[in-house]
Amino acid sequence: MSDIIYMDNAATTSLIPEVLEAMMPYLTDCFGSASTIYSIGRQAMDAVDEAREKVADLINARDPEEVYFTSCGSESDNWAIKGACEAYLKKGKHIITTAVEHHAVLDTFDYLKKRGWEITVLPTDNFGRVSPAQVAEAIRPDTVLVSVMHANNEIGTIMPVSEIGKVCAEKGVFFHVDAVQTAGHIKVDVRDINCSALSISAHKFHGPKGVGALYLKKGCICRKFLHGGAQEKNLRAGTHNVAGIVGLGKAAEIAKNEYPAEEIRLSALRDRLIKGISASIKECRLNGDPALRLPNNVNFIFKGIEGESIILFLDMKGICASSGSACTSGSLDPSHVLLAIGLEHEQAHGSLRLTLGRETTDEQIDTVLSELPPIIERLRQMSPLYN
């Protein structure tokens, strides 16, 4: 692991040793169910409640009771959207989102569309942003929900969610925010954003995989999504993933202390990487907003080559990166995000995403800056698309 240069932190992050240490007792001696009343059960419940406080603290929720534990960011997104649609069905059957959301949101919208909901998918500008005015215009008397991500997982663009939250509050519309890329990385303040619901996921900020949370503002309703036991105030059944939840809490606590400094450190590394790539490789372009972007996100397209092949060549140098194109059922579909910001299919295939993190060093940026240009050069020589 030590030799690997891991630059795919938007996909997942490493587990901080301190987080693992906090989780260990609940994987071993203290294995009791948090729903029981004997002592190892009560200890587990105390640990769950402490984690709830830490998560509430990270996102500045008024009350820890507004935090519900889930199995992942995708579940939080599904629950918020389907749950609000069911709860407010009497109001209408119209919902709004954007063209650059994560599939956990977009596919949920598609699911609802097939079941008779009318959906509006707002186009973005060339940086991947929607404006509060666009949202205001799209809202109708029968609009039940607006779902807009805080920052994009592919191109890093930060959305004006506080302004959109204001619009939704004025019009009395349920506002869901997918903050999976921002929680633990930049300021996420549910009071500032004025949202009804907000999704986060532990493994995106150095917590364990398989645990997330949904913030649900007091007074806002999401119908039950998982039926069964009475856990999570009878809204989300299932024996608590105590160790995972404790890990989420610990990761939230660490992130709250570290992100302000980390944001500054990573932004500088990001900018050096962007400048270096732009200066040393011709015919490339930065995707996403140059200024209003995640501190750890670098995303380029390179003319005439496939992103997938860049990933394979980087891997041979021990560098883990990602491409915008996702390989779905054997066919290479270009990223919906890159298409939404106006790229042609052919261009969208040539993208490279480097997402920095806690372990990223100055030396690693140097290594990438020296390894990448010859790879691009070589791939272009081999490419029939590039002349």
Ligand SMILES: *Cc1c(COP(=O)(O)O)cnc(C)c1O
């Ligand atoms: C990773 C991610 C998700 C899904 O989270 P999981 O915990 O992996 O289910 C949702 N939205 C965004 C923006 C993401 O980056």
